[in-house]
Amino acid sequence: MARESDPKAGLEQPEEDRLPASWVRRIGRTGLSVTRHIGRAGVLGGATVLALLHPRDHVRETFRQAKAIGVDSLPLVLLVATLSGSILAQQSGYQFTDLPLWIVGNAVAAGMLTELAPLLSAIIMAGRVGAGIGAELGTMKVTDQIDALRTLGRDPVGELIMPRVVAGAVMMVPIVILANVAGIWSGWLTGMVMLDMTTHEYVYGVRNYYHSAALIFSIVKGVFFGITITFIGCYVGLQAEGGAAGVGRTARNTVVAIIVALMILDVVLAPLYKAVG
Numbered sequence: 197m198a199r200e201s202d203p204k205a206g207l208e209q210p211e212e213d214r215l216p217a218s219w220v221r222r223i224g225r226t227g228l229s230v231t232r233h234i235g236r237a238g239v240l241g242g243a244t245v246l247a248l249l250h251p252r253d254h255v256r257e258t259f260r261q262a263k264a265i266g267v268d269s270l271p272l273v274l275l276v277a278t279l280s281g282s283i284l285a286q287q288s289g290y291q292f293t294d295l296p297l298w299i300v301g302n303a304v305a306a307g308m309l310t311e312l313a314p315l316l317s318a319i320i321m322a323g324r325v326g327a328g329i330g331a332e333l334g335t336m337k338v339t340d341q342i343d344a345l346r347t348l349g350r351d352p353v354g355e356l357i358m359p360r361v362v363a364g365a366v367m368m369v370p371i372v373i374l375a376n377v378a379g380i381w382s383g384w385l386t387g388m389v390m391l392d393m394t395t396h397e398y399v400y401g402v403r404n405y406y407h408s409a410a411l412i413f414s415i416v417k418g419v420f421f422g423i424t425i426t427f428i429g430c431y432v433g434l435q436a437e438g439g440a441a442g443v444g445r446t447a448r449n450t451v452v453a454i455i456v457a458l459m460i461l462d463v464v465l466a467p468l469y470k471a472v473g
Contacts, residue, residue, distance in 0.1 A: 237431050240357070244427070247351065247358035258359040265325050265360070265426070266367025272324065273317045273371055274378045280312045281379030282386040289391040297393045301401025304383035309410040310469060313375040315462055317368070318421035322454040326429040329360060330450030333433025334443040342434070357430040361423055368422030372414055413469045417462070424461055428454045 251258075281304055288303040333356060336342050345352045380402060387393035429450050436446040 236435075237427075240353070240431055240434070241427065243353040244358050244361055247354040248362070250354065251362075254354055254359050257355065258362050261359045261363035262367050264328075265321070265363050266371055269321055269324055270371060270374065273320050273375055276316055276320055277308070277313060277375035277378040278382040280316055281308060281382035284308070284312065284379070285383035285386040286390060289387065289393075296397070297387070297391065298397040298401035298404065300387050300391060300393060301383065301398040301403075302405045303401075304380055305402045305405045306410075308376050308379035308383075309406070309414045311462075313379055314368075314372050314414050314417040314421060315458065317371050317375045317418065318425060318458050319455060321364075321368075321371075321422070321425050322451055322458065325364070326425045326454045327447045327451050329426060329429030330433040330436075331443055331447040333430055334436030334446035337434055337436045338439055338442055357427075360426045360430060364422035364426030365419050366422075368418035369415055372418035373411075376411070376414060409469070416468065417465055420461060420465060421458060424457050425454050428457055 247254075284304050284307045285300050288300045289297070292299050292303070333342075336356075342352050342356070345355065384395070384398045387398050388395065432450040432453055433446055436442050438445070
């Protein structure tokens with residue numbers, strides 16, 4: 197008996213021919229996921245802005261978050277800033293051997309004010325504050341505490357998110373200023389001890405570079421970074437699911453998302469220095 201022909205015979209495509217289609221599907225799924233997250237983040241951001249219309253309802257929580265975000269993070273930030281200023285002074289002295297020593301003060305002031313103080317402070321805050329916010333809100337999400345707040349007629353955005361975002365934006369101002377001071381001071385101490393500089397040479401180099409626009413730029417970057425750290429920490433925390441393992445993934449994803457966002461934001465804000473300068 198003749199074997200019946202299979203209508204699907206010859207229709208199967210080789211694996212190599214199917215790969216482009218799988219890539220398209222993967223890109224499409226990724227694009228839909230990114231669009232969905234952007235939309236959710238936009239809605240959450242709008243709700244956070246609306247919650248600012250009633251700041252008196254959450255003053256106590258905002259001060260509590262300011263202490264947790266800013267004051268408790270200050271020792272670690274100052275340590276990193278001090279080490280950064282010292283490293284920058286050493287590398288400047290070793291690299292610019294054919295230039296006068298006052299260039300070390302110029303390089304330290306430029307590096308700390310425009311880049312290292314705000315960015316390194318933000319990265320430290322991402323690991324310490326961002327991960328903590330993500331894990332905290334993630335735990336509340338998977339244990340239905342946020343749904344309980346809504347059931348009681350309370351606004352989770354006003355109680356949990358707005359105080360953290362405001363505290364992050366406000367506390368980054370003194371943190372960045374103190375990080376600049378610590379970095380420039382440690383650069384001076386390193387220059388005196390290791391590079392045989394005089395205080396006059398170092399101060400001349402710092403004053404040769406310093407202008408108010410550089411400090412304003414440093415503070416503005418810090419404010420944007422503070423908002424980014426706290427808002428992303430809150431948003432990623434609210435997406436948590438899957439119990440304790442989900443909370444662990446949330447903390448990891450929070451740090452990764454914040455650091456990527458900080459680097460992108462740093463690139464976007466770079467032209468602002470030319471504008472304010």
